[in-house]
Structure formats: C-alpha cells, structure tokens
C-alpha cells in the first residue's frame with residue numbers, strides 16, 4: 296500500500312496540484328514614483344501643480360476650523376468672520392500648537408496657546424505676548440495656500456507660488472437643468488488605485504453585474520468593446536455594448552491628473568438616449584499615501600436622471616446614493632455583495648503594481664500609468680510642463696457622455712458586431728471632436744445630439 300493509500304485509509308487526502316504559495320509569499324514594494332504624494336515627492340509635486348478640492352465647504356463650521364490632511368500635509372481650513380476662506384499649515388509658527396484648536400476672528404484665525412493671529416494668506420497680524428515693535432511678523436511667514444469656493448467645494452492650489460494655473464470651469468460643471476450635490480468619501484488606500492477605477496470599464500461587467508447582484512442595471516452585464524482617445528489633457532475611455540437592437544456607448548472622461556467624469560449608470564440601455572452628460576464628477580485626492588478621498592458632485596435633473604432614480608438626500612459626507620462606495624455596510628454584507636470600495640481598498644494600502652498581471656482589458660490602467668509617469672518625470676527633470684487645461688475664458692469641453700443608439704446587429708456573428716461597435720465608437724468620437732470647434736457648449740451639445748440622432752441612418756451602421 297502506498298503512503299497516499301495508507302493515509303486515505305485514515306480519511307486523509309494529500310492535495311495534489313501546482314501550489315506556489317511560498318514562492319509568492321513575499322509582496323513586492325509599491326511604485327513610489329506614482330503613489331507617493333508627500334511634499335517633495337515626484338508625484339506629489341506634480342499633483343500640486345493643479346487646483347485640488349480639499350473638502351466640502353459644508354464641512355467647515357462657522358465658529359471652528361476644520362483639520363485636514365492633504366498629500367501628507369497637516370492643514371486647517373476655516374472661514375473667518377469676514378467670510379473669507381483660509382487654508383493654513385496646521386502647526387503654529389510660534390511653537391507648533393495645532394491651529395485646529397484656534398479661534399476664528401474677524402480676519403483670520405488665532406492660535407489658542409499664545410494668541411498669535413494669522414491672516415488667510417499666512418501673514419502674522421498679531422503676536423500679543425511680544426513687546427511692541429517686535430520684528431516677528433516681518434521675519435516669519437506662516438504656510439498658507441490660496442483657496443476658492445466653487446459649487447460647494449473648497450479648492451486649493453498647493454504648488455509653488457507663481458506657477459498657479461487658471462481655475463478650469465468645464466461645460467460639465469455648468470450644465471443646464473443640473474442640480475449638483477457635493478459629497479466626499481474616504482478610502483483607506485492609495486489615491487492611484489481609486490483613480491484607476493474610472494479607466495477600468497471591464498470591472499463593471501463583473502463586479503457590478505455578473506459576479507453577485509445586478510448593482511446598477513442589467514445592461515452593464517454585456518461585454519463592451521473598449522477604446523481609448525486622448526484629446527488634449529484627457530483620457531477618454533469608451534465602452535460600447537450590444538443590448539438587443541441597441542448599441543450603448545459610454546465615454547468616461549479622465550481629465551489629467553485626477554479629475555474624472557462618469558455618465559449615467561442607473562438606466563437600462565433599452566431605449567434611445569443621446570449625449571447624456573456627467574452623473575458624477577469627481578477628484579481623487581490623497582490625504583497621504585495610504586488614505587485618499589473622492590471629492591465629488593452627484594448630478595441630478597431632467598437631462599441626466601429623468602426618472603428620478605437618484606436620491607440626492609442620501610448624498611454628502613461619507614455617503615452617496617449607490618451601493619458599494621463606503622465602508623459603512625455590514626462586513627458580511629460587503630463580502631456577499633462587494634462593491635467598488637471593497638475591490639479598491641482590498642488591493643492593499645498601496646497596491647503593489649509588480650504583483651499584478653495586466654491583460655488586454657487593462658489598457659486604460661496601463662495608459663493612465665504611462666501618462667502619469669511621463670508627466671511626473673517630465674516635471675522632475677524639467678523637460679515637460681504639466682499638461683494644462685485651456686485658459687479661463689477659452690472653451691472647456693468635457694468628453695463624458697452616455698448614448699443609446701437604435702442600431703441593430705449587422706449579423707449574428709459576434710466578432711462582426713464587435714467590429715461594428717468599434718466603428719460606432721470611432722464615429723461618435725469624431726462627431727464629438729469635430730464639435731469641439733464650436734464656440735459655446737450649447738452649440739456643441741446641440742450639434743452632437745443632432746448628429747447622434749441620425750447616426751443610425753448612416754449607411755455604415757444601418758442594416
């Protein structure tokens with residue numbers, strides 16, 4: 296009797312297989328060039344070249360400051376009694392007491408320990424314990440960043456003085472008939488793995504539809520043709536689905552480096568719709584290298600949510616009105632029906648890229664990393680300025696869109712239909728990019744909608 300047979304007689308079965316647990320037991324290091332964002336890091340310096348949202352203005356109390364941590368810097372945001380917003384380094388320039396315990400004044404904030412008073416730009420206005428004529432206010436400047444409020448979010452520029460870019464207002468920030476509700480959600484993991492979710496449309500087929508429950512709509516379960524386009528500073532990822540006699544074309548728009556726009560996601564692709572715009576518009580902002588925030592708006596109104604499927608009253612601090620976006624679910628429920636939060640956070644505090652094995656469907660992730668690496672290195676070695684959106688007053692057009700074309704399959708051949716959907720994606724993007732030459736968002740939208748509504752009559756796509 297062999298050893299295995301002998302053990303079997305005792306009810307023991309020795310597993311046989313290609314087990315490689317020990318060989319794989321050591322996790323590789325993360326990729327700091329793209330994931331480290333503290334002061335002086337390559338990626339951190341790059342992200343600091345852009346206006347970044349740091350909180351919702353509704354989070355800032357009238358009578359107290361709000362402690363923040365952004366890109367590994369400890370800060371306080373506040374609104375002084377004159378109504379001006381400030382964003383200061385948290386530790387007082389006198390002896391480092393945190394200004395989170397500071398007192399809001401008519402102009403600026405006063406440290407609780409010895410009463411130094413700071414203006415919103417970091418100017419020291421008073422050092423009350425010091426003798427008259429003290430030179431401290433001339434000699435010492437406290438760390439401060441310029442901030443502005445826009446539609447309920449507080450944006451900061453944390454880069455070098457003198458290199459502050461224009462604040463870009465895009466068409467999707469000012470849609471007609473659009474209610475924009477701010478929200479922010481904490482993710483206890485690195486910013487990049489949260490950002491990458493937007494350029495990974497294949498996950499919606501599995502995570503959101505096929506693997507457990509249908510989380511948004513059945514149409515998400517079809518396998519899309521995925522294509523990418525890179526106009527200006529955008530990575531536009533189109534997903535083109537076959538759903539009966541319809542072709543559903545979505546374009547997710549990442550405006551580099553960390554601003555993304557996502558189209559409607561609660562609607563089935565079972566009747567035509569044309570050029571619906573952003574359902575959520577977000578930034579992924581590092582708090583430090585192992586924690587980040589999505590700071591965002593959800594969009595509501597007749598043009599993006601005509602059946603009122605969204606629930607604006609469920610949107611705000613650490614909450615949003617669709618499943619799987621926060622840690623605030625029962626753990627077992629999260630295991631049984633995981634969502635984006637579980638998928639992204641569980642990649643690890645900093646997802647080690649060297650442990651991944653990317654496939655063809657990860658083209659978006661690969662493109663984003665390549666672009667980011669090029670920008671980060673270009674800034675570091677002085678060969679390339681960070682990619683900029685257009686100047687204020689110029690056209691700021693986004694590419695997010697969601698359309699259902701009434702275009703039946705040309706044949707029952709799956710490959711032929713994939714080719715058809717790829718052509719439809721190219722044709723639609725051509726229409727959008729051609730319309731970029733129009734001077735206003737209203738004209739551009741009208742032109743695109745008009746041409747989209749006729750696309751099914753195009754001889755290339757009519758049966």
Ligand code: FES
Nearest residue numbers: 387389390406409
């Ligand atoms: S530590 Fe802030 S005033 Fe002294």
Ligand SMILES: [Fe+2]
Nearest residue numbers: 492499503635
């Ligand atoms: Fe998702």
